[in-house]
Amino acid sequence: MESNRGRSFSRRWFLGAGTASLATAGLGTGLTACGSSGGAGGDGKTLTAFVYGDDAVKVQQAAVDRFNKSAAAKKAGGTIKLQKVPGSDYSPKLRTAMGSPSAPDVFFNWGGGSIKAYEEAGKLVDLTGIIEDDPVLKDGFLPSVLAAGDLKGRHYGIPMRGMQPVILFYNKSVFTEHKLQPPTTWDQLLDINAKLKKAKITPFALGGSDIWPDLMWLEYLVDRIGGPEVFRRIQDGDAEGWGDPAVLKAAELVKELVDDGAFGSKFTSVSYVNGGAPAVFAKGKAAMHLMGSWEYSTQLGKFPDFARKNLGWAAFPTVEGGTGDVRNVVGNPTNYWSINSRIKNKDLAIAFLKECASQAYAKDLVALGDVPTTSNASELLSSAPNPEYAKFQYDLVAKAPAFTLSWDQALGDALGTKMHTEIGKLFAGKSSPSEFVAACKGLK
């Protein structure tokens, strides 16, 4: 969407005047778009569902196909139409669509802060009562996951994808060759770093140009040093929470790592999204990679031999003197479906969302390498592409006392973007740990 807007011919032809028209082309749609069929203003026969359009979308497509032929769909009198939105465009596209008459009836999201603006604008159906009254939904999902997407203790979403905890991945062959064990404490991690650097191997791959991989380090460090309460306070809207000593300490550890060359000297121009960081890791140029659980399927797709033989995984180590539980996890508990409050046929949407609690749906997720958040998931894991890895992930999440939602998702787009900028500056050495803390306290 953005990329087409500033094309050179319009720049040349409309000169300055073009700037405004280009800038507002997107804004204008919110005011001028005419109602198109199938949206929330539609007849209720066909409901539109927006979904993040990546590889995992085949699970949702299969669910829609299954549902549209089912008795439940006939009873509710309609069908679902899936609209796959390319990943990088998802958030802005959803935002502009939700402000227009062609808004989706059901849409994918990350729960928490990612839907806060919609809740405040009265655009979401409160699903708390519906879930409580429906045994399929109430007992269908892990309670902690269902709760992780809440806003002020109310449910606005139904879990619909796998769990995505952040995991410390390591290259088994590099570790074996240098007689190393995955670190369980921060001191061990620093020790391993020193040995790897002596062997001219970058300790950690990091896709620093995307910024969100940087964020994972802060999320875990703050959790290990000060526990999940530190970020919980920030998430609840108290910007002074950034002043917690745990945040400063975490930022200092990050700076030490960066200065020490733990991420190599080029990480600020390496990307995860375009495959740079996974390739550095798979080719043994870097020994470890702190990344979401999707790293496994990424590697399986790009470097299958590496994924099958040499990819190892471990929990994030403890930090000496920290109060956080080593079993705590950060990342994305899962993704959710939410319902637009302007929907014409709510029963049809609910009937479809129940499909996500079904055995067939969970099986599709497992086949893709995901670990579902349904309560029946553990018995299905033996059929996963790598049952050992699936079991590790499931146990990690099931045993975790706290699962902190990725900070950027928890804070929502507006704050999350500004926080990204500050994190990018910290990692690039453009600001000191104390400047980072001061800048974050000023975010609003």
Next chain:
Amino acid sequence: MTAVVEKRPPGERPTTKAKASSIGRPHAAWALPGVLFFTFFAVVPMALAVYLSFTSWDGLGDPRPVGLDNWQKLLDDPRMTQSLWLTVVLTVASWAFQTVVALLLGVWAAGRQRNRAILSAIFFVPFLLSSTAIAILFYALLDPNFGIIQKDTLGSQSGAFLAIVFVGGWQFIPFHTLIYQGGARQIPEVLYQAAAIDGAGPYRQFFSITLPQLRHTITTSTVLMVVGSLTYFETVLILTKGGPGTDTAILPYLMYEAGFKTYDFGYASAIASFLVIAATGLSLVLVRLTGFGSMRSTREGM
């Protein structure tokens, strides 16, 4: 070569045609499609942006009027100051790089040999590619681990800036070369013949004939470059995302971030309106300073 035609007051047609039939002559209605198109796709959105700049709007619900808040923020925002400075640096650097290369290439390509025509056509190819495709291509080439230059190019401010200026130049120099080629071919051959007789060498000819004769071409090309640099966006988005840190976050990128990442459409509209004002002002100043507006012919006195 007297300039009779040029000296006629603007808008007055030659008397010999004054009584000609009005059929086939330009009529106000002919402009209608263009005017309508421009109104709907430029004037209306622009007015909308100005209106939005006085409101607070997150993309949901209705815009809420907030008076001059966004404009006040524009003045106070340290990122805006930084962006403005970066935009100026980028504009000047792009102009210098593109003008020097395009001018030399254009004058060289103005020669009449067949190989030059073919080479000129090849030169033009980068301009035909989409900016996005070019940026993605260079992003891959600049990959620090797998690209052709295995350095942390985009990881430092100077590296990222040079990359943006170079990629922009790579794309737009062909276009400006074409303009200079056209301009250089308009210069009467007699001037060079006379200069040669007087004993002027190629360098003297270039500086005393070619450059002065090209001054309107330089203005045209400069206005396009300057205004183009003010809206330079895709390359920054794809190559650096405004990074490292905020080191390459020029104004259009800041506008995009305010609008489509933090959903502060009011502030984004204020930045957009500021860009329109700056671009219009700058082109007016350029035209005035260079005397382009007075429409003096470069052939006067010949």
